[in-house]
Amino acid sequence: MRAVHRAPDAILSTPAIEADPTDPQILQACADLVATMRAHAGCVGVAAPQIGLGIRAFCLDVTGHRKAKSSHGLVVLMNPRLVDAHDPVLAREGCLSVPDLTGDVRRPAFVVVRGQVPGTGSELEFRADAFEARAFSHELDHLDGLLFLDRVASAHAIYARRNYL
Amino acid sequence: MGLLAVTVIGRDGPGIIAAVTEVLAELGGNLEDSSMTLLHGRFAMTLVVAVDHSADDVAGALAPVADPRGLFVSVADIPTDTEPVFTGNQYVLHVHGGDRPGIVSALTHVVAEHRGNITDLTTRLTGDLYVAVAEVELPSDVDGDVVARKLDEAARRLGVEASFVPADVDVL
Numbered sequence: 256m257r258a259v260h261r262a263p264d265a266i267l268s269t270p271a272i273e274a275d276p277t278d279p280q281i282l283q284a285c286a287d288l289v290a291t292m293r294a295h296a297g298c299v300g301v302a303a304p305q306i307g308l309g310i311r312a313f314c315l316d317v318t319g320h321r322k323a324k325s326s327h328g329l330v331v332l333m334n335p336r337l338v339d340a341h342d343p344v345l346a347r348e349g350c351l352s353v354p355d356l357t358g359d360v361r362r363p364a365f366v367v368v369r370g371q372v373p374g375t376g377s378e379l380e381f382r383a384d385a386f387e388a389r390a391f392s393h394e395l396d397h398l399d400g401l402l403f404l405d406r407v408a409s410a411h412a413i414y415a416r417r418n419y420l
Numbered sequence: 421m422g423l424l425a426v427t428v429i430g431r432d433g434p435g436i437i438a439a440v441t442e443v444l445a446e447l448g449g450n451l452e453d454s455s456m457t458l459l460h461g462r463f464a465m466t467l468v469v470a471v472d473h474s475a476d477d478v479a480g481a482l483a484p485v486a487d488p489r490g491l492f493v494s495v496a497d498i499p500t501d502t503e504p505v506f507t508g509n510q511y512v513l514h515v516h517g518g519d520r521p522g523i524v525s526a527l528t529h530v531v532a533e534h535r536g537n538i539t540d541l542t543t544r545l546t547g548d549l550y551v552a553v554a555e556v557e558l559p560s561d562v563d564g565d566v567v568a569r570k571l572d573e574a575a576r577r578l579g580v581e582a583s584f585v586p587a588d589v590d591v592l
Contacts, residue, residue, distance in 0.1 A: 295591070297590075297591050298591050298592075299590070299591070299592055300592050320590075322590065346588075346590070347587060347588060347589050347590070348589065348590050348591070348592050349589050349590065349591045349592070350591065350592060351591060357587075357589045386590070389590075389592065390592050393592035394592070403592075410457075411457070411540075411542065414540070414555065414587075415539070416589065
């Protein structure tokens with residue numbers, strides 16, 4: 256695992272760049288993503304900029320989460336892109352990179368995301384709903400240099416986070 | 421560096437925030453936390469400012485921007501001791517219904533009786549509709565369902581609707 260970078264670290268505000276999914280160093284980076292996610296209880300996703308890497312890669316896993324309707328299990332995706340998104344839903348979320356705040360953020364309840372598999376580079380498409388769609392949206396934002404702080408629903412929709420998982 | 425609580429209330433208009441915060445910046449003050457909103461059409465701001473000046477100095481510096489606008493300003497020292505670590509659970513209380521005196525008093529008493537701490541509260545009156553939303557912290561040994569039931573009972577007596585639900589934060 257790697258240390259999680261916290262706002263206002265500039266890497267979190269910088270759009271990540273595409274990378275070669277067959278590069279062995281990229282494979283190691285993807286393994287680090289998963290290890291970092293697993294090391295934080297309750298965390299369902301980590302994007303590469305959060306561990307200090309400016310590449311377009313993230314992992315997520317909403318298996319067993321009470322808000323998940325469906326789940327693809329562990330997803331590790333390179334160079335992902337949002338193909339479709341609709342049915343926005345407002346919910347409160349937090350982020351490992353903003354440990355002391357939470358915010359109400361509107362995100363799509365349905366997304367279609369395409370990307371490449373680390374190692375082979377083959378294309379995959381995910382059709383995600385409910386909480387998994389929120390997780391995809393949150394991680395895609397990280398790759399575009401956006402935090403949930405950029406999307407809070409109103410001036411009073413940001414809160415001090417007082418309890419930690 | 422000391423901490424001051426600065427409150428500014430008065431008739432709303434463009435430029436209040438810019439003028440007040442410019443004075444504080446010129447004094448080397450840092451806005452650590454703030455909340456600013458309109459209350460019944462009046463502008464209200466509360467700021468916690470870290471600054472190396474006394475409350476009287478800051479009040480004096482603010483007077484030239486506040487007085488012409490008819491703004492009421494107060495500045496007071498606040499302790500710099502650290503917050504206690506919170507280990508309980510967070511909830512949101514939603515209330516709405518016909519306006520009548522005592523809604524906030526009755527419901528916040530229920531929260532207090534269960535050692536709940538309200539960390540944020542907004543109320544709005546529009547026509548006859550009264551709305552309140554509160555962020556509540558409950559100690560970990562207090563059952564949120566019990567508090568929800570007591571709040572519902574109190575709300576029924578007041579003829580309003582109340583829901584008390586976990587704040588439900590997900591770390592992504």
